[in-house]
Amino acid sequence: MTAESPELPLAAAFPEADREQWQRLVEGVLRKSGVTAATGAAAEDVLATDLQDGIRVRPLYTTEDGTAAPGHPGFPPFVRAGRPEGTSVGGWDVRQRHAQTDPRRANEAVLADLENGSTSVWLAVGDGGVPVTGLAETLKGVYLDLAAVVLDAGADFAPAAEELLRLYEASGAPLSEAVGCLGADPLGLLARTGDDSKLRVQLEAAARLAGRCAADVPGMRALSVDALPYHEAGGSAAEELGASLATGVAYLRQLTGAGLGIDEACRQLEFRYAATADQFLTIAKLRAARRLWARVAEVCGASPEASAQRQHAVTSSVMMTRRDPWVNMLRTTVAGLSAGVGGADAVTVLPFDAALGLSDAFARRIARNTQSVLLEESHLSKVIDPAGGSWYVESLTDELARAAWAYFQEIEGAGGQAAALRSGTIAERLALTWERRTEDLRHRREPITGVSEFPHLAEQPVHREPAPAPVGGGLPRVRRDDAYELLRSRSDAHLATTDARPKAFLAALGPVAAHTARVTFAANLFQAGGIETVQETVDAESVAEAFVRSGARIACLCSSDAVYDDQATAVAAALKSAGALRVQLAGKPGGRREEFEAAGVDTFVFAGCDAVEVLSSALDVMEVA
Numbered sequence: 269m270t271a272e273s274p275e276l277p278l279a280a281a282f283p284e285a286d287r288e289q290w291q292r293l294v295e296g297v298l299r300k301s302g303v304t305a306a307t308g309a310a311a312e313d314v315l316a317t318d319l320q321d322g323i324r325v326r327p328l329y330t331t332e333d334g335t336a337a338p339g340h341p342g343f344p345p346f347v348r349a350g351r352p353e354g355t356s357v358g359g360w361d362v363r364q365r366h367a368q369t370d371p372r373r374a375n376e377a378v379l380a381d382l383e384n385g386s387t388s389v390w391l392a393v394g395d396g397g398v399p400v401t402g403l404a405e406t407l408k409g410v411y412l413d414l415a416a417v418v419l420d421a422g423a424d425f426a427p428a429a430e431e432l433l434r435l436y437e438a439s440g441a442p443l444s445e446a447v448g449c450l451g452a453d454p455l456g457l458l459a460r461t462g463d464d465s466k467l468r469v470q471l472e473a474a475a476r477l478a479g480r481c482a483a484d485v486p487g488m489r490a491l492s493v494d495a496l497p498y499h500e501a502g503g504s505a506a507e508e509l510g511a512s513l514a515t516g517v518a519y520l521r522q523l524t525g526a527g528l529g530i531d532e533a534c535r536q537l538e539f540r541y542a543a544t545a546d547q548f549l550t551i552a553k554l555r556a557a558r559r560l561w562a563r564v565a566e567v568c569g570a571s572p573e574a575s576a577q578r579q580h581a582v583t584s585s586v587m588m589t590r591r592d593p594w595v596n597m598l599r600t601t602v603a604g605l606s607a608g609v610g611g612a613d614a615v616t617v618l619p620f621d622a623a624l625g626l627s628d629a630f631a632r633r634i635a636r637n638t639q640s641v642l643l644e645e646s647h648l649s650k651v652i653d654p655a656g657g658s659w660y661v662e663s664l665t666d667e668l669a670r671a672a673w674a675y676f677q678e679i680e681g682a683g684g685q686a687a688a689l690r691s692g693t694i695a696e697r698l699a700l701t702w703e704r705r706t707e708d709l710r711h712r713r714e715p716i717t718g719v720s721e722f723p724h725l726a727e728q729p730v731h732r733e734p735a736p737a738p739v740g741g742g743l744p745r746v747r748r749d750d751a752y753e754l755l756r757s758r759s760d761a762h763l764a765t766t767d768a769r770p771k772a773f774l775a776a777l778g779p780v781a782a783h784t785a786r787v788t789f790a791a792n793l794f795q796a797g798g799i800e801t802v803q804e805t806v807d808a809e810s811v812a813e814a815f816v817r818s819g820a821r822i823a824c825l826c827s828s829d830a831v832y833d834d835q836a837t838a839v840a841a842a843l844k845s846a847g848a849l850r851v852q853l854a855g856k857p858g859g860r861r862e863e864f865e866a867a868g869v870d871t872f873v874f875a876g877c878d879a880v881e882v883l884s885s886a887l888d889v890m891e892v893a
Contacts, residue, residue, distance in 0.1 A: 287328070287330065287332075288308070290328065291307075291308055291309070291312055294311045294312060294314075294315065294327075295307055295311045298314060312326065312327060312328065315327035319549065320504035320506070320701065320704075320705070321504050321505065321506040321507075321667075321668065321671040321672075322671060323664070323667045323668065323671065325660075325664070329658075329659035329660045329663060330659060331659065333659050333660075333662075334659060334662065334663075335662050335663060335665075335666040336666070338555075338559075338656060338662060338665070340352075341353070341354050341652045341653060342354075342576070343572065344562045344566065344572050344575060345558070345559040345562040345563065346558040346559065346561075346562045346575070346576045346577065347555050347556075347558060347559045347653075347656075347665065348555070348611070348652065348653040348656050349558075349611050349652050349653055350558060350576035350577060350578065350579070350611065350613065351576065353652070354649070354652035354653065355608070355611070355613070355649040355652075356649055356650050356651070356652055359643045359649040360607075360608055360612055360613060360614060360615050360643070360649055361387050361388050361614035361615070362385055362386045362387045362388070362614075362615065362636065362639045362640075362643070363386065363387070363388040363389070363390050363416075363418065363580065363615065363616045364381045364386045364388075364389065364390065364616060364617075364632065364635065364636065365390040365391075365392070365420075365582075365616055366378055366381075366389065366390065366391050366392065366397075366406075367392040367396060367397055367626065367735055368397070368398065368626065369396075369397065369398060369399075369736055370398070371398045371399070371402030371403075371405035371406045372405060374391070374397075374398050374402075374406045375405055375406050375408050375409070377629075377632065378391075378406065378407070378410060379409055379410070380629065380632070381632060381636060382410065382415055384636055385637065385639065385640045386415075386636055387415065387416070388415055388416035388417065388418060388448065389407075389410065389415060389416070389418065390420060390616060391403075391406065391417065391418070391419055391420065392420050392421075392736075393419055393420065393421035393422075393424060393428045394421045394422050394423065394424030394428060395422055395423070395424070395736070395739055396422070396736040396737070396738055396739065397420070397421070397736065400421070400424055400427045400428050400431050401431075403428065403431045403435060404431075404435060407435060412435065412436050412439045412441055412446065413439070413441035413445050413446070416447040416448040416449075417432060417448040418448050418449045418451060418492075418538075418580075419432060419448075419449065419450055419451035420451050420492075422457055422460070423457060423461075423466070423470070425450065425451055425452040425453070425470075425473075425474070425477075426452070426470075426473045426477065428450075428451075429450040429451075429452065429477050429490070432448075432450065433446075433480075433485070436485075443484050443485045444484070444485065444486060444487070445487065446485050446488050447487040447488060448487075448489075449488065449489045449490075449491075449492055449538045449580075450481070450488060450489070450490045450491075451491075451492045452470075452473070452474035452477055452478075452490055452491045452492065453491060453492045453493070453494050454467055454470035454471050454474055455467075455515045455518060455519075455685050455686060455689070456492065456493075456494040456496075456497055456515070457470065457739075458686065458689050458690075458742065459497040459498065459501075459689055459694075459743050460497050460738075460739050460740070460742045461739050461740070461741045461742045462689075462741045462742035462743075463741060463742075464686070464689075464690055467686065471522050472522075472526070474490060474491055474519070474522070475522050475523055475525075475526035475528075476526070477490040477491075478490035478491060478523050478526070478528060478532075478533070478536040479526060479527065479528060481536060482528060482532045482535070482536065486535075489535070489536050489537060489538045489578070490536045491519055491523075491536055491537050492537075492538050492539075492540055492580075493512050493515045493516045493519065493537050493538065493539045493540065494540045495508045495509070495511060495512040495515075495539065495540060495541050496540055496541075496542055496582060496585075497742070498511040498512075498694070498698060498743070499541075499542040499584065499586065500542075500585060500586055500743070500745045500746065501695070501698045501699075501702070501743035501744050501745065501746065502586075502698050502699065502701055502702025502705060502706075502744070502746045503697075503698045503701055503702075504701050505549055505552075505553045505668055505672075506671035506672040506674075506675055507672075507675055507697065507698060507701060508541065508542065508553070509541075509553065509556060509557055509560060509668070509669075509672035509675075509676075510672045510673070510674075510675030510678070510679060511675075511676075511679065511685065511694065512539055512541070512557070513560055513561065513564060513673075513676040514676055514679040514680060514684060514685040514688070515685045516537055516539065516561065516564065517564060517568075517680070517684075517685075518684055518685045518686060519533070519536075519537060520533050520534070520537075520564075520568060523536060530565075530568050530569050530574070531570055531571050531574035532574075534565055534568075534570045534574040534575060535574055537577075538578045538579075538580055539557065539561070539577050539578065539579050539580065540579075540580045540581075540582060541554060541557060541579060541580070541581050541582070541612075542581070542582060542583075542584040542585075542586070543581040543582065543583050543584060543603040543604065543606050543607035543610075543612070543615070544583075544584045544586075544587055544603055544606075545584075545587055545599040545602045545603050546606075547602055547605065547606045547609075548606075548655075548660065548661060549664070549668075550581075550603060550606035550607060550610055551606050551609050551610040551655050551661060552610075552661055552664040552665040552668050553610070553668060554579060554581065554607065554610030554611055554612055555610060555611065555653075555655075555656075555665045556665050556666075556668045556669035556672060557577060557579065557672075558576065558577045558579070558611070559665070559669050560669055560672055560673060560676070561577040562575045562577070563673075578613050579611070579612045579613050579614070580612065580613065580614040580616070581607035581610070581614070581615050581616070582616040582618065583599070583600045583603040583604060583607070583616065583617050583618045584599075584603060585618065585623065585745075585747070586746060586747055586748055587599050587747075587748055588618065588620075588622055588623040588747065589623065589716060589718060589719050589747075589748070589749045590623050590624055590747075590749060590753055591718060591719050591727075591729075591749065591752075591753070591756060592717075592718030592719065592723070592724055592727060593620050593621050593623065593624060593730050594620060594718075595717050595718040596618075596620035596621075596622075596623070597620045597634060597638070598717075600617050600618060600620065600635065600638060601638050601642075603617070604617045604638055604639055604642060605642055605646075605648065608642055608643075608648045608649060609648060609654055609655055610655075611653060615639060617635040617636075617638050617639055618635065619631035619632050619634065619635040620634060620635070621730060621732050623747065624730055624731070624732040625731075625732030625734045625735045626733045626734070626735045627732070675697075679693075679694070689742075695743055698743065699744075702746055706751070709748055709751065709880075710751060710878050710879060710880040710881070711876055711877065711878055711879065712875075712876075712879050713876065714748070716749055716752070719749045719752045719753075719796065720749075720752055720796045720879065721792060721796070722792065723792070723795045723796050724795075725759075725769065725795050725798065751880045752797070752880070755796070755797040755798055755880070755883050755884060755887065756797070756798040757798075758798065758887050758892050759798020759799065759887070759892065760798065761892075762798075762892045768800075768819075769798060769799065769800040770798070770799050770800065770821070770886075770887060770890045770892050771799065771800045771801070771802055771818065771819055771820035771821065771822075772790075772794045772799050772800070772801050772802070772822050772823065772824055772886070773801075773802050773803075773804070773814070773818045773820035773822070773823040773824070773843075773848075774787055774790050774791060774801050774802065774803040774804070774823075774824050774826050775804070775806050775811050775814075775815070775823055775824065775825050775826065775839055775843065776803055776804065776805045776806065776826050776827065777805075777806070777807065777825060777826065777827035777831045777832070777835050777836070777839060778827045778828065778831035780805075782827050782828040782830070782831050783805070783826050783827040783828070783831070786826040786827060786828075786854040786855060787803055787826040787854075789826075789854055789875070790824045790826050790852075790854045790873065791803065793873060793879060793882070793883070794824070794886070796879060796883065797879075797880075797882075797883030797884070797886065797887065798887075799883065799886060799887070802818040802819070802820055803826075804818070806839070807835060807839070808835060808838035808839050808841075808842050809842075811839050811842045811846070812842045812843070812845060812846035813846075815843055815846045815847075815848060816846055816847070820848075821847075821848070821849050821850075821890045822848060822849055822850040822851070822852070822886055822889060822890060823843045823848045823850070823851050823852070824851075824852040824853065824854055824873065825839055825840065825851070825852070825853045825854065825869070826854045827854075829855065829858070832853070832855070832860075832864075833860075836853060836860075836864055836867070836869070837863060837864065837866075837867035838867070840853070840864065840867040840868040840869045843868065844868035849889045849890065850870045850871070850886065850889045851868050851869050851870050852869065852870060852871045852872065852873050852882075853869045853871075853872050853873070854872075854873055854874070855873075855874055856872060856874045857869075871885075
C-alpha cells in the first residue's frame with residue numbers, strides 16, 4: 269500500500285465472477301447427484317425451497333434481488349426498528365408468562381422470575397389463570413413502578429384491568445409511571461371462543477379503557493392485538509400478519525369512533541406474534557409487521573411518532589413437542605434469538621415443558637436464562653437490525669409483506685375481521701393452510717426431531733401438573749406433533765396392558781455396507797409410531813426362525829437394490845410362511861413391484877412416503893387399539 273493507493277484492492281487479484289459461472293458450478297454438482305437435465309436457471313431452481321404463502325427461497329441472492337430501501341431505525345416504515353436506538357440501550361423486555369390458578373403459587377413464580385432476569389410479568393387472569401380477586405396476592409412484593417405487568421384476562425379483561433389499576437394506585441406509585449398492557453382483545457377472544465354475543469359490549473369496554481389510559485396512564489396500553497390464535501390454528505406467517513392488521517384496523521375504528529385521536533389510538537395497541545424455529549422467516553415476519561403497520565397508520569393519518577408498532581414475540585406453541593421435550597430448548601433458543609434479531613420489543617420464551625402442563629421451576633429458569641445468555645453473553649441487542657442489508661432477509665421481508673397485505677385486503681373485502689371470523693372465512697383459510705402443512709409433516713418433508721425423526725422409545729416420559737384448560741369453541745389449537753402423538757399414545761396403551769411395545773422385525777439382508785442405510789431409515793420410521801424394532805442379519809434360510817424369535821408380528825426387508833434383486837422374493841415368502849402379518853420392503857420397488865408383491869411384500873416404505881398412514885396401518889394390523 270502506498271500513499272497513492274490508500275486502500276487495499278482486496279478483490280483486484282481475483283477474476284470477476286458472474287451468476288452464469290456460479291450456475292455452471294451448480295450444474296457440475298447436480299450431475300454428480302444424478303440430476304443431468306437442469307442447466308442455467310433451471311439448475312438454480314432445483315436448489316430452491318418453497319415456503320408457505322407462495323414464497324420461494326432461492327439458493328443465491330445478490331444486489332439484483334435488492335428491494336426498496338428499508339429506511340432507518342426509528343423512522344417510517346420502521347422495518348429496521350421501531351425506535352432509533354432499537355433495543356441497544358437496555359435490551360428487549362424479558363417477559364415470562366404465568367398461568368397458575370393459585371395466587372400464592374403464582375406469586376412465588378412471579379417473584380422468582382423477576383429476581384432472576386425477567387423484566388416484566390405476563391399474567392393469565394380469569395379462565396385459565398388466577399382469579400381477578402387474586403391479583404393483589406399474585407403481585408404481592410412486585411415493585412409495580414419498575415416491572416411492567418401485562419394481562420391476559422380473556423372475557424374478564426375489564427374487571428382485571430380495573431383491579432390492576434387499583435393496585436397501582438394503592439402502591440403509592442403515580443399512575444403516570446405505570447407501564448404494561450391491560451390486554452383487552454375482544455376480537456382475539458372471538459377467534460378463541462367463536463362467541464360474538466358480547467362483542468359490541470366488549471369493544472365499547474375496551475375503548476373506555478383506552479380512553480382512561482390515554483388520559484391518565486400514558487405508559488399503559490389498553491389493547492392487545494394478539495395474532496397467536498391464527499398461528500396456533502395452523503396459519504402461515506402471512507396469514508398471521510394479515511389477521512393482525514385487520515384486527516388492528518378494527519380497533520382503530522372503534523377507538524377513534526369513541527373519541528380518541530388517531531395518534532392516541534395507535535399508542536393503545538400492542539401486537540403479539542409467534543416466533544418459530546425458522547430463524548429467517550421469524551426475523552422477516554417481525555420486520556414486515558412493522559412495515560405493514562406503518563403503512564396502515566400513514567393511511568389513517570397518524571403521525572410518524574405514533575406509527576411504530578410495539579411488538580411482543582412469543583415462542584411458538586405449535587412447534588413444541590410432548591415427546592422428548594428437551595429438544596424444545598433448542599427450538600425456543602432459535603426462536604428467541606430470531607425474535608430479538610427481528611426487533612421485538614418484548615420476548616417471551618416458553619419453558620421447554622409448556623406442552624405438558626404447568627412448568628416447573630427448572631423449566632422456567634431455563635427459559636429465563638435462554639434470554640439472559642442471548643442478551644448478556646451474546647449481546648444480540650447491542651446491534652440494531654443485525655439482519656438488515658442481507659439480500660435474502662430484505663427480499664424475504666418484502667415478499668412476506670406483500671403476501672400479508674394481500675390477505676389483509678381479503679379480510680377487509682369480507683367485511684373486516686369480525687365479519688370474517690363470524691362467517692368462517694378465516695377458519696376455512698387457516699384450515700386449508702394447516703391441511704397442506706400436515707401433509708408435509710405426515711410425509712416427513714418437515715421433520716420433527718425427537719418425534720418423527722430420531723425418536724427415543726426408551727426415554728422416560730416427563731410428567732407435569734395439568735395446566736388450566738384453555739378457552740375453546742373457536743379456532744382450533746394445533747401442534748406439529750399431533751398425528752405422531754396419537755400413534756405414540758396407542759403404543760403406550762399397548763405397553764401398559766401387555767408390558768411390551770408392538771414390534772417390527774427388520775430383516776437386514778447382505779453385508780453391513782448394503783443394509784445399514786435402510787435399516788437406519790426403517791428403525792427411525794417405525795419408532796416414530798412407537799413401534800419397537802428388532803434387527804437381525806438374515807437370509808432366506810434363517811429369516812423364519814429369527815422372525816419368530818423376535819416376537820414381532822410384522823417385518824421389513826432392508827438392504828440395497830442389488831441385494832433385493834437376489835434375495836427379496838425368497839425372504840419375503842419365508843416371512844409370510846413364518847406368520848408375518850405384514851411384510852414391508854424399505855425402498856421403492858422400481859420395475860419389480862409385481863414380482864415382490866407376488867412373493868409376499870405387502871407395502872413399500874421409502875423417503876417421502878406417508879409415514880403416518882404406514883404406521884397407523886401397521887398398528888391396525890397388529891391390533892393395537
